[in-house]
Amino acid sequence: MSKLTHVNHQGEANMVDVSSKDSTTRSAKAMAKILMKSATLQKIKDNDFKKGDVLSVARIAGIMAAKQTHHLIPMCHSLNLxxxxxxxxxIENGVQITTFAKLNAQTGVEMEALTAASIAALTIYDMCKAVDRFMQITDVQLLEKQGGKSGQWSNDTQHSRQTSKDHD
Known part of the structure; x- marks a missing residue:
């Protein structure tokens, strides 16, 4: 098991010092789903909400959220995306959101991609809640990352490896 990097030797919260890391091109892809009634989904497709174009507003919210991640997650570094x-x-009963974040820096952008996906889903919820309070945000997850010392990582690869280990 790898050691937690955001906790110091005394068990206290600690922002990781990335100053000795090489700057490399790094990227991350994340997703979230928001499940809803078919009538709500149709209203999104028809752009039939008084608040405006749901997906356009959610896209802007997700982009803005990625840029503000360091204000939301205490140990995240401020990044120049x-x-x-x-x-x-x-999708059949909702909307799948896929986000991508990229930069050239000393630390990764996984949290920015995840934050963008989460906030885009929350924005859809906010804009549609008047007609559907039963919506569910699900499957928020990192799909892949590239760059840095650990190189490339994919959720598909990791999931299949973990599943095979569980069955051994």
Whole structure:
């Protein structure tokens, strides 16, 4: 098991010193789903909400959230992001949100991608709650990351490895 990096030798919260790390291009992809009634999903597709275009507002919220992650998550570094994207796909009973964050720095952007996905989902919830209070935000997860000392990581690879270990 790897050691927790945000806790010092005395067990206290600690911001990691990344000054000795090399700056490399780093990226991360995350996702979230928001499940809802079919009528709510249709209203999103038809752009039929008084508050405005739900997905456009959610996209802007996700991008803004990624840029503010260090204000929301106590041990995150302030990062100069070079790219953030928030994309949507209609699924059977809701919307799947996929986010991407990229930069050239000494630390990764996983939390920024995850924050973007979470806030985009929360924004959809906020804009649609008047017609559907039963929506559920699910499956918030990191899909992949690249760059840095640990290189490339993919949720698909890790999940299949973990599953096979569990069955051995």
């Amino acid at each position: 070079s790219k953030v994207s928030v994309d949507f796909e209609f």
